[in-house]
Amino acid sequence: QKEVEQDPGPLSVPEGAIVSLNCTYSNSAFQYFMWYRQYSRKGPELLMYTYSSGNKEDGRFTAQVDKSSKYISLFIRDSQPSDSATYLCAMSSDSGAGSYQLTFGKGTKLSVIP
Amino acid sequence: EAGVAQSPRYKIIEKRQSVAFWCNPISGHATLYWYQQILGQGPKLLIQFQNNGVVDDSQLPKDRFSAERLKGVDSTLKIQPAKLEDSAVYLCASSFTSFLRPYEQYFGPGTRLTVT
Numbered sequence: 438q439k440e441v442e443q444d445p446g447p448l449s450v451p452e453g454a455i456v457s458l459n460c461t462y463s464n465s466a467f468q469y470f471m472w473y474r475q476y477s478r479k480g481p482e483l484l485m486y487t488y489s490s491g492n493k494e495d496g497r498f499t500a501q502v503d504k505s506s507k508y509i510s511l512f513i514r515d516s517q518p519s520d521s522a523t524y525l526c527a528m529s530s531d532s533g534a535g536s537y538q539l540t541f542g543k544g545t546k547l548s549v550i551p
Numbered sequence: 552e553a554g555v556a557q558s559p560r561y562k563i564i565e566k567r568q569s570v571a572f573w574c575n576p577i578s579g580h581a582t583l584y585w586y587q588q589i590l591g592q593g594p595k596l597l598i599q600f601q602n603n604g605v606v607d608d609s610q611l612p613k614d615r616f617s618a619e620r621l622k623g624v625d626s627t628l629k630i631q632p633a634k635l636e637d638s639a640v641y642l643c644a645s646s647f648t649s650f651l652r653p654y655e656q657y658f659g660p661g662t663r664l665t666v667t
Contacts, residue, residue: 441593443593445591469653469654471653471654478660478661478663479660479661480555480642480644480658480659480660480661481594481642481658482658483654483655483656486654525593525594527593529653529654532607536601536606536650537650537651537652537653538596538599538607538653539594539596539653539656541593541594541595542593543591543592543593544591544592544593
């Protein structure tokens, strides 16, 4: 079993739809939970991060973490064609002496159709 | 603020040839990472530097891959000899520190390597 599982999609939605992206994980030591957006032929860029469990909202984006279920979600409201990209979840725990490394999911490719 | 720079952006080589990638991190960032992203996969960490010392290279295939970070700034990643399965995007990332704030990694655009 991989440490982080993410449905690769692809996911296609009409403009204005609510998008739900999810990841599950097996390592209970993960403390930080991140969502990255990666446009074609670009590097990943951080969208949001959450520490431990709970919700976090930033504009049209909401991140949720449920550590009891080992499940994280990213919701995109009022999706726009510019949201078309690959969304990567990433998680992190202390790899020793306070140093953190990232473990990524496979990424979900999202297309928002005008 | 300038971002992480990488070159070349694209490279096509034949198997068994050698190749090198270059990364210039964000100014002042002590930690530098090299990731391998195979098509349809998430990035996988190959090596992590703190200044010019290696913190973790446990996933670097050391029989063919090598990396260095001279003077704690720029870094090069080399593959020799290349195999078909090395075809991937090689991403460089940097952060001010690897401690306490794992979300503060900034990625470069990557080098897309095709091995034929």
